[in-house]
Amino acid sequence: MTGRGRSAYVWAGSRLLLVALTLSGCRGPQPTVGLPAKYTLENEHLTVQSDVKLPRNHELIRDLGHLREEILSILDLPVQKQPVVVYLFADENRYSQYLHTRYPMLPPRRAYFVGSAKELAVYTYWGDRIQEDLRHEFTHGVLHATLKDVPLWLDEGLAEYFEVTSQPAGMNRDYAMNLAAGIASGWKPDLDRLESLEAVDQMQKADYQESWAWVHFLLNHNEDSHAVLTGYLRELRTTSQPGKLSTRLRASIPVADSRFLNYAAGLTDGLIRVGRIEAK
């Protein structure tokens, strides 16, 4: 997998499904490698079909359970009705063969989320970054199980935020460092541009990074920014077209863009302090 093979760059479910079905059609080639089916773990909110035997209380399964509760609590979302189905292949080879045959136009990625009316499916394989990949895709699943739709930038920003396992919560150190360096060199955020992106192939690495930072800001800046996000998500429960989040954000915090710039520039402050403490 190349450096761009992170699960962060996968396509959001409904958009991916639309493309995939259009390309492969109902009478498309049948995968020579079938879906994982040896083992099934099932609870109310999650089904794992796997070629790898996992005990019911495996750390990864428990982690997804905790993550689901965390997402619902932080984002003030209701318990989802539809379970997320994880298809966990034993190795990259079988996973790639299946994906290539089923969705031939998709570029290679370590994991995919495919959402449809029938199923909220995550496809991935047992690899070194399985936990991060599962958390990212599972976040898409939880969002799409409760919301009519999610704007692309927000979908990916939230998945990037919740995939992080280290502390502080949601902190992607590479992104924080990149943003600080970019801001020092004159980079300017542009939420309106992010909101105009509709197809995943329009989104570059820097867009995932900025989307993550806006989500970090919305969740952690202050009560008003948090309320803008949760209020927006509440509307997405009943409508797929609630308008732009940026309009609400600037109505609530008129200087939101400059606040965000300062916030993003300061994301590394805590990381440097942690480093100093650890060095003692």
Ligand SMILES: [Zn+2]
């Ligand atoms: Zn994603």
